Amino acid sequence: MFNLSLKHILITGAGSGIGLALATHFKQIGCTVSAVDLKVTDELLALNVNCFSADVSDQDSLFAAFKSACHKNGKLDGLINNAGIAIVEGPIGDADITVFERVLDINTKGVYLGIKYASQFLKSGGAIVNTASLAATVTMPEYCAYSMSKAAVVQVTKNAALQLGQHNIRVNSVSPGTITTPMEHADSEESRVATIATALSRPGDVSDLVGVYHFLLSDAAKYVTGIDVKVDGGWSAGITYAGIDKLISE
Numbered sequence: 561m562f563n564l565s566l567k568h569i570l571i572t573g574a575g576s577g578i579g580l581a582l583a584t585h586f587k588q589i590g591c592t593v594s595a596v597d598l599k600v601t602d603e604l605l606a607l608n609v610n611c612f613s614a615d616v617s618d619q620d621s622l623f624a625a626f627k628s629a630c631h632k633n634g635k636l637d638g639l640i641n642n643a644g645i646a647i648v649e650g651p652i653g654d655a656d657i658t659v660f661e662r663v664l665d666i667n668t669k670g671v672y673l674g675i676k677y678a679s680q681f682l683k684s685g686g687a688i689v690n691t692a693s694l695a696a697t698v699t700m701p702e703y704c705a706y707s708m709s710k711a712a713v714v715q716v717t718k719n720a721a722l723q724l725g726q727h728n729i730r731v732n733s734v735s736p737g738t739i740t741t742p743m744e745h746a747d748s749e750e751s752r753v754a755t756i757a758t759a760l761s762r763p764g765d766v767s768d769l770v771g772v773y774h775f776l777l778s779d780a781a782k783y784v785t786g787i788d789v790k791v792d793g794g795w796s797a798g799i800t801y802a803g804i805d806k807l808i809s810e
């Protein structure tokens with residue numbers, strides 16, 4: 561029920577971090593991987609997957625990538641809408657509206673467009689996994705646009721699950737906590753907070769996520785749709801012992 565070999569899976573934002581780890585995993589287990597990113601990176605080329613350069617926030621560009629991927633390898637069994645950016649826009653009173661718009665364009669519109677094309681390019685029985693974020697639930701000061709964009713991803717996941725269920729397509733999201741990637745360096749403020757804020761006392765690693773996406777794409781999850789799975793080391797569960805100590809000692 562976990563077998564995904566020979567399946568065709570398209571991953572956006574596959575050139576780095578979480579997307580690259582997913583592309584590597586699905587390639588290793590025998591899937592046909594179509595990797596979409598702004599630029600085709602050396603790491604992607606080394607993986608020997610099908611690479612397509614596209615901007616997920618641009619309708620024509622993303623449509624062309626889906627079309628080429630499916631023309632070459634047939635309809636999709638799985639779609640991972642993962643491309644995203646994290647820009648801290650600063651205090652809301654001084655926020656740069658172009659940053660706000662760019663974050664929502666890529667993180668929210670990009671996922672919406674991916675889902676839009678899925679109804680055309682995904683097989684019946686296929687599945688979509690959207691990358692949301694813990695920030696959809698537990699936000700941080702000055703991360704307003706990012707948190708809004710990811711809350712919208714959780715909501716579009718539920719809505720699309722209702723609409724695409726009639727075509728036997730499941731739609732779920734994954735909300736990572738802090739995961740060490742080029743977006744979130746090991747010595748970043750958030751990574752240091754994660755050692756105190758998570759029940760597991762550490763930031764996550766891409767290897768902590770891969771199995772969850774695999775599960776959600778597989779038949780093991782064939783009755784799971786419209787949910788968000790938090791992979792956050794217990795950050796959203798509550799205040800940790802270390803957190804209590806820190807609060808009381810200050």
Ligand SMILES: NC(=O)c1ccc[n+]([C@@H]2O[C@H](COP(=O)([O-])OP(=O)(O)OC[C@H]3O[C@@H](n4cnc5c(N)ncnc54)[C@H](O)[C@@H]3O)[C@@H](O)[C@H]2O)c1
Nearest residue numbers: 573575576577578598615616643644693738739741743744
């Ligand atoms: N790293 C974390 O701590 C963390 C936590 C929660 C959620 N996320 C989410 O996970 C996803 C992947 O993040 P990551 O940490 O791997 O980041 P990353 O920066 O390492 O990778 C993101 C990839 O998306 C691509 N991308 C950006 N804009 C694009 C666009 N317009 N069109 C196509 N591709 C585009 C980038 O080129 C890059 O290859 C993002 O959606 C991010 O918001 C990350």
